[in-house]
Structures are given as structure tokens and as C-alpha cells.
């Protein structure tokens with residue numbers, strides 16, 4: 001019996017040694033054969049792990065042999081990969097689960113990542129990218145963790161000048177838009193057409209509205225734009241507009257009319273109104289198509305060439321549009337802006353002037369009353385006054401004028417989306 005036990009023990013020892021020997025042989029000769037494809041594709045270029053650890057199963061997962069690897073050469077610098085806004089394309093190995101850390105300028109973006117394709121947007125900047133995660137082949141298979149590192153940069157987008165309609169009738173407005181302008185730059189424009197002020201829009205965006213006044217001679221004009229050290233030029237064709245002619249009879253003997261038409265009235269007008277032509281706000285308030293400020297019949301069109309009491313030697317241009325309506329009818333702001341005048345003048349009667357931004361202003365004359373005060377901001381549709389016949393006026397009507405700087409532009413064109421002002425869109429971005 002004792003002998004049997006000894007024999008059994010000997011067999012167990014021999015088998016154990018043999019098994020241990022086999023196990024050791026297997027372990028020692030194990031390779032990370034079950035390791036999956038571990039390269040990440042970054043912008044369609046393979047990126048190998050900078051650090052990896054793979055646990056290879058031995059004896060069907062009874063034990064694991066760990067393989068560790070550090071590969072400094074795998075930490076690549078891709079340099080400039082494109083201009084802002086760039087898209088980063090990644091393809092992760094199948095079964096991957098981990099995180100992405102995108103660092104630029106001290107800001108860290110942390111995102112969850114899974115196997116397959118992933119896309120991220122990147123603004124201009126210098127970036128460090130680190131991807132860490134695990135791949136597991138499940139029960140009895142290998143598992144490991146991987147770290148990838150690379151750096152790259154995204155360049156600032158190229159500044160660009162966009163132009164709206166470049167063939168414009170007298171009275172229309174030329175629209176300009178600059179995009180991708182670095183934050184520290186304030187662009188400027190120069191043209192013989194008149195005032196052209198850039199107002200900031202969305203990120204890197206600036207807008208300008210350039211007048212084509214009703215008296216602008218038809219022909220070709222140039223607008224020069226400077227944005228930092230970048231220079232742009234664009235040509236504009238001014239086409240003639242067929243303005244109507246009108247004979248006006250005014251009873252100059254009427255005492256109210258003669259006061260409104262007096263040298264004193266014109267002196268006051270010159271003192272109050274033209275100085276506004278020089279002013280502008282560097283913020284754009286208007287958005288969307290302008291509404292008509294009042295309901296009623298257009299009794300005199302914009303740009304009408306007028307002869308008063310048969311004086312054909314001295315034609316005058318009607319720089320606004322007249323809207324005839326019953327006394328007291330509402331007058332509403334056609335778009336958002338800031339009230340820069342609200343007072344009664346001898347010639348223009350109860351007068352409101354609204355700055356819509358960048359020097360684009362609307363003028364309201366002859367109203368029966370004023371419903372706003374200077375300095376107030378108004379929204380589109382807000383009541384600003386009422387139809388009247390104050391000042392140099394022969395019946396209840398609103399004289400509605402729009403100007404950029406000193407150049408009168410057509411109010412009625414601005415009621416239609418086809419106006420040059422809207423040819424680059426109607427939102428401030």
C-alpha cells in the first residue's frame with residue numbers, strides 16, 4: 001500500500017513537472033499572436049501606439065503573458081493639416097474603447113471614442129492629441145491598452161472679401177462682407193460712392209453697406225478694402241434709374257408754408273440734419289428685410305425730379321418717398337436701430353432719425369407727433385410717431401428718407417429681398 005502511494009506521488013510529481021515544463025515552454029515562447037490591428041488612422045495616415053501593453057493568453061487563458069512596448073518614434077508631428085475650420089478624421093481599431101484628449105492653448109477637449117470612424121471639428125491652433133483606450137478579445141482572448149500621441153496645427157482661414165450685387169441701379173446699396181478676419185483687425189473701405197463703414201458680425205465676419213445715391217452718375221466705380229495687411233478691390237457698375245418728373249404747385253402765400261420754407265427754416269435744417277450724415281454707429285442693428293414704415297398711397301416716389309411752381313431752371317430731387325395716409329396713422333420703425341433725432345424742426349416738422357448701423361439711417365418728416373426720444377433703441381415695428389402735415393407740407397403724409405452718409409438711397413428697394421443690401425443675406429453673420 002505504501003509502495004502504491006509512493007508510486008502515485010512519483011507519477012503526480014512527474015506529471016506536474018512535465019506540465020510545468022510544458023507551461024513554461026508555452027509561456028516563454030508565447031508571442032502576442034492574438035494582438036489585433038492596433039494602428040489608428042489619423043487623417044488617413046497610420047499612427048502606431050506610442051505605448052502599448054498586450055496580455056497574450058497562455059494555456060487557453062489559464063495565465064497571461066504581458067508584452068509592453070514604448071515607441072517614442074510613434075509620437076508624430078503632422079504639421080499643418082489644413083485651414084480652419086478643419087475636420088479631423090480618425091479611424092479606431094475594432095473593439096477599441098477609450099478617450100480622446102485634444103489640447104490647444106491650454107484648453108482640453110475630452111471625448112469618448114469607440115472603434116470605427118470619428119470626426120471632430122478644429123479651429124485654428126496648435127494641437128496635441130492623445131488617445132488612450134483598451135481593446136479586449138473577450139473570455140480566453142487577449143486584452144491590452146494602447147496610447148497614441150501626435151501633434152498638428154490648423155491654420156487660420158484665408159481672409160476673403162465677398163461682394164453682393166455688383167451691377168446696381170441709382171438708389172440701390174452695394175453689400176460687402178469680409179470673412180475670416182483675425183480678431184485684432186478692424187477693416188476699412190474707401191470709395192468715391194460715399195460712406196462705407198464695416199460693422200462686425202459673427203466670428204471673423206464684417207459687413208458694409210455702400211450707397212449708390214440717386215444722383216450718382218452711371219458708370220464704373222471701385223471700392224478698396226483694407227483688412228490688416230490684406231488689400232481687396234471690387235468694381236461696381238452704376239446703372240441709370242428712370243426717375244419720374246413732377247410739377248409741384250405750392251401756395252407760397254400761405255403763412256404756415258412760408259415759415260416752413262423760410263431762410264430761417266433752411267438755416268435750422270442745415271444746422272441739424274447734415275451733421276447727422278457724418279455720424280455712424282459701429283454696430284449693425286438691422287436684421288431682415290426693411291418693412292414700410294406706414295400704410296398708405298405713395299404720393300411721390302423716391303428720386304422724383306421736381307419742378308416747383310413751374311421753375312424748370314431749378315429741378316430738385318425728392319430724396320425720399322412720400323406716403324400719404326390719414327392724419328394720426330401709425331408710423332413704425334422699419335427695422336431695428338437707435339434714435340439719433342426726435343424733435344420738431346421748422347422745415348421738416350416733427351422729425352425722427354434712426355441709425356440702423358454703419359451709417360445707414362432712416363428719416364421721418366412731417367409727423368403729427370413723436371413717440372420716441374433721442375438715444376432710445378427701437379425694434380422693427382415699434383411705434384415712433386404718427387402721420388401728420390407739420391413743417392413744409394401740403395397735406396397729411398410721411399416723408400420717408402433713407403441715406404448712407406449723405407447719399408439718399410431708395411426706401412422702396414429695401415422693401416424687396418432683391419435689393420443689393422440683401423444680396424449677401426439678411427442676417428448679421
Ligand SMILES: [Zn+2]
Pocket residue numbers: 300318320321322398399400
Ligand atoms: Zn417728401
